[in-house]
Amino acid sequence: MDAVPMAATLATPLDHSHPRLLRGDLSKRHTLAEYVADGGYDRNAWSMSPSDLRTLVGASGLSGRGGAGFPAAVKWERVAAQPGQKVLVVNAAETEPGSAKDRLLLLTRPHAVLEGARLTALAIGATECVLYLPERRQQTCAAVLAALGELCPTSHLRWRVVGAPAAYVAGEESAAVQRANGRRAVPTYKPPRPFERGVAGRPTLVHNVETLANVPLIARYGSDWFRSVGTHTTPGAVLVTLSGSIARSGVCEVPAGTPLVEIIEGLGGGTGDGFPVQAVLPGGYFSGWLSADALHAGVRYVRDDLGRFGASPGSGAISVVSDGVCGLYQAAALLRFFADQSARQCGMCINGTAAMADALGRILRGAARPDDLSQLERWATRTLPGRGACGHLDGAALAARSALQVFSSEIQEHLRFGSCGRPERLVLPGIDPKGMSIYDRDERRPFARAHQPAALRPLRVLQ
Ligand code: SF4
Known part of the structure; x- marks a missing residue:
């Protein structure tokens, strides 16, 4: 289902005298005319030089909204400082099962994302923009392509659409670059990082959808306005x-x-x-x-x-x-999800995620081996962190480590009685009760399709 997430119309505590991302009617896609009428493509914003734009975004303190929270301006400067033609990748994969924010923006405010991409491309000197869209979400892709079709062709920016497969690690930035290079969408070892050698070997900036959607607002209203909400370390x-x-x-x-x-x-x-x-x-x-x-x-x-x-x-x-459901049941299903979604490149990740999921599963069922708890703690704190090519293994280790602390009393009950008495009903989104991911329901073998031509390979090139 690709519909607009239900609670998009929740009241927010933002001051609505200032426009922000979810301002206005969220029941449909804003056309280009509606976006411009709402202040999009502001003349002053577009009169700025690339270096002024980079300085402004640096002053705003905008940080990446995709997960790592890295300062956007630092990424911009790194790419801009490289010689030759640059590439911008709009990372719209949104493979986090519990996230719908990027989908909401793309369905209802695609022009905010596209203007953000165009301003960012201008600021870093990119001549190509890759739209990395979730190929399982056809309505989202259609909304973006419809918005792209409303733009005037420009001679200095080439657009290319690449399909992001339905797999957890496909949203990692090096996986997006791999896919844009026609390969399997799995993370790579670093270095080189995308800003050093990315799409077609060129310096590449990978930005999340929400990050880019903030750029036109900063260009229009300034860094002080952006900082008027948020904290000193994370403005906005x-x-x-x-x-x-x-x-x-x-x-x-x-x-x-x-x-x-x-x-x-x-x-x-x-x-x-x-x-x-x-x-x-x-x-x-x-x-x-x-x-x-x-x-x-x-x-x-x-x-x-x-x-x-x-x-x-x-x-x-x-x-x-x-407290109405078994928390340990959620934690065990989550570890199974990590094992299921390993890209199966690093031995530590293949074996480590599976071993942690198996151990917590036995603890959950009251069938633990004598050393399951101590081994799980050792794997999650010392053996596995930092041993994968991407953050997936670190994420799995953190999920296990934090579960041992947060659900410590439940673990003791499960070890003794095989249950804590609460219903074993899964509430985490995107995982089915067997711990398998939604991706397996959507597409039985998530990576098998990555070798086939992407369903969304260049549909439209504006030049
Ligand atoms: S850590 Fe896991 S998910 Fe990441 S690249 Fe290695 S095998 Fe793939």
Whole structure:
């Protein structure tokens, strides 16, 4: 299903005298005329020089909204400083199962993303823009292509559309570059990083959809306006997607630094089943489990504050688990998901993710081997972190490590009785009760298709 996420119309605490990403009617795609009438393609923004644009984005403090939170201006400068023609990749893969924010932007505000891409291409000197679109989401692709068709052809920027396969690691930036180069969409060892050698061997900037959608607003209203919400370390607003045990699931926009409890209670309406919050994955499946104690301690939704609890805002996908379901059941299914979604390139990842999933599965069923718990702790803290070509193995290790802390009392109950008494009902999105991923339901063998011609290979080239 490719529909607009339901809670996109949630009230947000933003000051609406200032436009932000989810402003206005979110029930349909904005045409180019509607986007321009709303302030898009501002004359002053487009009169800036490339270096002025880079300076402005640096002053705004915009950070990447795809997961790593890296300063956008640093990435821009690195690419701009390289010799030769540059490439920009719009990473719209959004393979995080609990995230719908990029899909919402592409379905309803595609011109904000496209203008952001054009301004960014201007700032870094890119002559080609690759749109890396999720090939399983046909409505999303159609909305972007319709918007692309409304643009005037330009002689200095070539657009190319590449399909992102349905696989968790396909959204990693080096996997996007691989796919744009006609290869399997799996991460590569670094160096070289994309800014050194990326698409067609050229210096390449890979940016997330939400990151790019912020660029026209910064160019139009300035860095001080952008910083008027958010925190010193993460200025601006962020899009979050609420899922799991939540009364109102969907996408909403909050100033960075908003207390997480306000997002869950105020915007999401709290847990849907009336039980208190047991645990939260605050930023996608690689962001680490957060206990309810952290919520009660007032943890704010920003990287440095979540980091105090060993978690991160990641891609903004907030999955809530209430006390009405077994938390350890969610944690075990999540480890199975990581094992299932390994790109199977690194031995440590293939064996390590499977071993952790097996061990926690045995603990869950009350059939643990004597050393399962100690081995799981050793693998998650010492053996596996930093041993994969990408962050997938680190994400799996963090999911295991944080689960051992957050669900420690449940683990003891499962070890003794084989159950904690709570229903084993899965609330995490995108994983079925057997721990397999949605990708297997959508496409039985996610990587098998990567060798075939992409369904969306260049549909339109404007030049
Ligand atoms: S760490 Fe895992 S997912 Fe990442 S490249 Fe290696 S095998 Fe693939």
